Amino acid sequence: HYLDFALSLRAVGETTDVELFVHVHGYDTEWDLRRVDRPDEPFFPPEYRAAARALADRAWFLANSRCVLQRLAAVGVRVDRSAYCPFGIPVPPAPPARPPRTRNLRILYLGRLVDCKGPDLTIRAFERACEQGLDATLDMAGDGYLRTTCELLRRRSCFADRIRLLGAVDAATGARLRAESDLFTAHNCRGPLTGQEESFGVAVVEALGAGLPVITGRSGGVCETVQSGVTGLLFEPGDVEAHAAALLALARDPERRAQYGRAGHAFVRRTYAPEQRWPALRATLGLGPPPGDDRAPLNAPDATTRSRTPASTPAPATAAPSASGATAP
Known part of the structure; x- marks a missing residue:
């Protein structure tokens, strides 16, 4: 590996x-x-x-x-x-039932606090959405070199009481957080410090498998797993206003959240189980x-064999659903 x-x-x-x-x-x-x-x-x-x-x-x-x-x-x-x-x-047989609420929503960020996942931009987008009427809390589970940055943003925020920095969590806690949440979000982008992009995004796929709609930036391998308008919403990386608008749109539309959640769960079961x-x-x-x-x-x-590889014909990011650590920056 x-x-x-x-x-x-x-x-x-x-x-x-x-x-x-x-x-x-x-x-x-x-x-x-x-x-x-x-x-x-x-x-x-x-x-x-x-x-x-x-x-x-x-x-x-x-x-x-x-x-x-x-x-x-x-x-x-x-x-x-x-x-x-x-x-x-691993994918549960069925996603958990979630109440069709539009108030007191729980939004989850789960992943390392690193530049290519945009936790700082996620906080800014959440703040902007709250200014426009979003009634929700933001749970941020994970640790990394942007932890201090995120803590500073939270403490300076007018909505500090709605933002929780939980630190690193174990697998069982991660599963519980997904089950208790209404939306999953991040702000995937090319990291301004490291130049890194998300290559796959295990946490994103786990969220889809748990029946959570995913809102994140259109960047790297995430474009293979999140179908905008089908299993979640993608926006241009760096566009905090678009991120906030996506949060508001799904927060106000529980039927669409449920639709995206079912589609995401089905996609992960048939592709990554x-x-x-x-x-x-x-x-x-x-x-x-x-x-x-x-x-x-x-x-x-x-099911690629060594005599035939798809390396020269990668599927386009907009195609119908298909199969899409070591310490690093």
């Missing part, structure tokens, strides 16, 4: 003839990534791209999103050695169906 970690172990790989698979996750394919503490300095060494290209002669690359697959191809990593292989995400991804992963690894299971993967077109 992680390209930079794989490169640190490449000498070991050269001593064996066992097939190697490298799962690339996102930040490790941000070729121009910058350091958080020194934003004018690159995160990776100058030879990083060339080393990635060379590693593809020895290892297969498995990308968690088409966004990441495109990044690999953009720097010359062999497309015949790269495959689209997204995560499996572990029982879907496990056969596809085995096919990608050349292992065939799981023991005792002779069924073909339900998402057969996306």
